[in-house]
Structures are given as C-alpha cells and as structure tokens.
Amino acid sequence: MNDACARALRERAERVLPGGVSSPVRAFHAVPGVPPAIVRGDGAYLFDADGNRYIDCVLAYGPHILGHNPPEVASALREQLQRGVAFGATTEIEVELAERIVDALPSVEMVRFVNSGTEAAMSAVRLARAVTGRDVVVKFDGAYHGHADALLAGAGSGIATLAIPGSPGVPAAAVAATMVLPYNDADALRQCFASAGDRVAALLVEPVAGNMGCVPPQPGFLETARAVTREHGALLVFDEVMSGFRVAYGGAQELYGVMPDLTCLGKVIGGGLPVGAYGGAARVMEQVAPAGAVYQAGTLSGNPLAMAAGCATLDLLRRGDAYARLEMVGERLAAGMRDAAGGAGVSVAVNRVGSMLTPFVDVEAVTDFAGAKAASAERFAALHETWLEGGVLWPPSQFEAGFLSTAHTDSDADRIIELFAVGLSAKTKVRA
Ligand code: KE4
Numbered sequence: 001m002n003d004a005c006a007r008a009l010r011e012r013a014e015r016v017l018p019g020g021v022s023s024p025v026r027a028f029h030a031v032p033g034v035p036p037a038i039v040r041g042d043g044a045y046l047f048d049a050d051g052n053r054y055i056d057c058v059l060a061y062g063p064h065i066l067g068h069n070p071p072e073v074a075s076a077l078r079e080q081l082q083r084g085v086a087f088g089a090t091t092e093i094e095v096e097l098a099e100r101i102v103d104a105l106p107s108v109e110m111v112r113f114v115n116s117g118t119e120a121a122m123s124a125v126r127l128a129r130a131v132t133g134r135d136v137v138v139k140f141d142g143a144y145h146g147h148a149d150a151l152l153a154g155a156g157s158g159i160a161t162l163a164i165p166g167s168p169g170v171p172a173a174a175v176a177a178t179m180v181l182p183y184n185d186a187d188a189l190r191q192c193f194a195s196a197g198d199r200v201a202a203l204l205v206e207p208v209a210g211n212m213g214c215v216p217p218q219p220g221f222l223e224t225a226r227a228v229t230r231e232h233g234a235l236l237v238f239d240e241v242m243s244g245f246r247v248a249y250g251g252a253q254e255l256y257g258v259m260p261d262l263t264c265l266g267k268v269i270g271g272g273l274p275v276g277a278y279g280g281a282a283r284v285m286e287q288v289a290p291a292g293a294v295y296q297a298g299t300l301s302g303n304p305l306a307m308a309a310g311c312a313t314l315d316l317l318r319r320g321d322a323y324a325r326l327e328m329v330g331e332r333l334a335a336g337m338r339d340a341a342g343g344a345g346v347s348v349a350v351n352r353v354g355s356m357l358t359p360f361v362d363v364e365a366v367t368d369f370a371g372a373k374a375a376s377a378e379r380f381a382a383l384h385e386t387w388l389e390g391g392v393l394w395p396p397s398q399f400e401a402g403f404l405s406t407a408h409t410d411s412d413a414d415r416i417i418e419l420f421a422v423g424l425s426a427k428t429k430v431r432a
Pocket of ligand 1: 023024025026061115116117118119121144145146147206210211239240241242266276400
C-alpha cells in the first residue's frame, strides 16, 4: 500500500514533536508500518493523504461512538462557532450537558467539567482525599487513569504492595500512597482493605478495563469493590472516561448495577473535542471550589464547542436505537473472530463489552493485566499489519481496546473478520 505521504509526514513531525506524535500510542511503536497521515474522517471511515481508506476501529480512542462527523454534531458545532468559542463564563450549553449527564447517571447529582480524562481522575482523587482526610489511593495493575503523577504507578511485586513510579520524573514520594492490585482479584481487594482500608481515600477502578485491552469485570468484582469501600469509609471512584456512554447510556454503573461515589468521564461526552468531567453526590461535589475548599480550575473547562458536540452526541445516543445497533455489530465482530480462530486452530480470547473489544492471540482467557501480557505480541503485530494493509485501522497496541460505532455496517464487520482470519497466519513483513 502507498504510504509515501505517511512517511514524509512522520519525518517532518519527528523534527518538532517528540516521537512525531502528541500522544505516545499514535507512534505505532508496538506494530509494524507507519502511522497513516489521516486527512479526513466520515462515518466509520478514515481517509489518508496516500489515498487509502480505512474502516476505523480506533475512533480517536473512544469518542466517536457515532462515527466521524455525524451531521447533527457538525451542525451543532457550526451553530456554536457563530456565537464564539470561549468566554470564561458559564454558558447555557454547559449547563445543558451537565443536566444530561446528571439525568443519565443515577450516582451523579453534580458534575465539574475539565479538559481531559487525566484532569478528571486527578481531581477526583484530590476530592476523595479531602472528603475522607486520608491519603492512600488504590488502583489496579494495567489500569490507566491519565498521566497524573500519583496515578502513573506500576505494580510493585506481589499483591497489595505500594507502587513503584510508572515513569521517569515521577518521584517515589508521588506514588508512596498509591497501592496497586491485580484487576478482577476480589480476594486481593478484600485483603488490602482488611489491612489498610481505614487509610484508603479512594479505590479507582475502570469498571470495564480498556487500557490492558478490553477486560470485563468478573462477576462480583465490582460488588466487592463497592462493599469494601463502603465498609471502610473510602470512596469508590469509577473511571468511566472510556466506558461512560459507551457500554450503556448510563455507563458501566448502569450496565452492572453498581453505583460509585464519584465518576470520571471524557471521550464520548465531548463528541471528539477536548473534555473531561467528574461527578457524584451533591454533598461530595459541593466540597469543590468555590462551593467548597477543594481547589480545581481550568481556563477552558466547559468549553462551549465541546459542550455543544457533547449535547448533540448524547441526544443522538439517548433517542435512537444506538446501543442495540452497537451490541449487534459488536457481537457480529466478536463471533466472527472466534469462528475464524476456531477455523485456524488458534487460541484467541475475544473480550467484548458492547462496542469495545479486544482479541488476545495464543491465550484461552484474559481477566487481568498478567493475562493480557501473556498474549502473543508478535501475532498481534502481524494481525495489525494485515488489517492496516487491508484497509482496517485497529489501535496499534495489544493494550488498547478496539471500538465500533453506529456507523459501522455488517459488511464492515465482515471485512474486519476476513482480514482477521488472514492475519492469524501472517508473519510481520516490514519494520518501519
Ligand atoms: P485523557 O487525559 O487521555 O483524556 O484521558 C485519560 C484516561 C483516563 N481514564 C481512562 C479509562 C482512559 O482510557 C484514559 C485515556 N485513554 C487512552 C486510551 N487508552 C487515551 C489515548 C491516548 O493516551 O492517546
């Protein structure tokens, strides 16, 4: 496939952007080939400067649940653009989006907008620490809650251990109060809270893990998280930046019937524009400045363009049969992958919740980060390359979830499956 423009753009970008990207995963370091030079998105498809079309399963890492550039979202943006893009003041459209979120999520009575999921998670942690007067934050190995120091914490050895810095530049002190547990391990969770529960400010969890690839919660896991946090007076924080409005209109908390104390949101609620949010019961959220003393701020928080795109997106999700469509096309794709793996005699664990899914090759099942890491990285790389050359853009990492949108058709799913079957027996051809 022609990638001359992609190569030229990468070379030019690498001179002025670290790694040639504005976010690491986009650099294709875990897969062969060159990141396409995308110029346009339309529905389920992306088009690059080399004249290639891709069925897009990245969807900007989650926001585009309706596909690229849905007409109603584009017109909402054009209307807002006429009025202006930022005022440093509360606008009606900002209140409109907050009202929609409050109506959608039973556990949320008030919400604060920020500009990213990172800001949402770091602010939720600060609020939980203020409300409880405690410092310890518990998270799960393989979960990602943005790049705030305290949350860039890798798992120390063993279970329920203090974390180790997940990046150079993160001082040990920054993660000294962060504990990391194995995801889906209810016993480890109970052990941790039995020994340290009264020191825990917040238990942060992706109710559907999406940053180790898609890993659904095991039965009882979220219920255990709810029980141990309630028992020990810690706040349960659902990081629904990815799962919010993705796995159900009311998010994973609606899907699994477990209500957190705080919820982090992002991606879908901005329709592709920069956004994040955190919310919860009024008695907790009213601790946030200026209503309360917990400081958090943002120049462009509640940006009217993002709010307009978010409202238009949520209205389309709420009114139509979006989630039925997403479930059908998601199940078609997952079932097709399983059939192809069976036909090829290859073990593949296909994890799916609604329209987020991940195939893990050469393993039977994946329920945590260790399981995800046991899958074959080489086979994933070969699969990604086959997809790319065949016109499917899948996230360039085993540890990212693939996404579908309401714009993806059955024939798109069938094309992804057809290439999946070929990719299972492929070897990587090029190293970029
Ligand atoms: P942002 O700061 O990237 O807006 O959100 C951070 C974040 C928080 N919580 C969850 C559950 C998330 O998935 C994310 C961001 N997700 C990644 C994809 N795995 C964003 C893609 C990227 O980093 O480029």
